[in-house]
Amino acid sequence: MSNRWIPRWKVVELIYADRSVEVCYDESTRLYACPLCSPVCKENGVPDYGSYFTNQEDLKFHLEAHLNERWRKVKRVKSEEGEEQEGEDED
Numbered sequence: 001m002s003n004r005w006i007p008r009w010k011v012v013e014l015i016y017a018d019r020s021v022e023v024c025y026d027e028s029t030r031l032y033a034c035p036l037c038s039p040v041c042k043e044n045g046v047p048d049y050g051s052y053f054t055n056q057e058d059l060k061f062h063l064e065a066h067l068n069e070r071w072r073k074v075k076r077v078k079s080e081e082g083e084e085q086e087g088e089d090e091d
């Protein structure tokens with residue numbers, strides 16, 4: 001049997017940038033979870049992936065990063081078209 005982490009998420013209100021944000025707090029590990037990275041925490045689920053923080057300050061920084069991301073949204077540099085151009089065509 002594996003030792004599963006069963007979080008007991010509590011939705012707590014965090015005042016950030018003059019607005020209130022609902023975040024998840026697990027009383028057993030005393031970790032805060034980012035509600036944007038792992039929305040499932042609000043439904044008491046166990047996120048596969050998430051960002052966890054031991055204090056509210058760190059979480060606020062993280063939320064700020066999300067906001068910046070949203071504002072920026074548009075430009076994501078895609079480097080997947082892996083063709084490198086040598087610059088000169090041979091005739």
Ligand SMILES: [Zn+2]
Binds near residue numbers: 034036038051062066
């Ligand atoms: Zn996040």
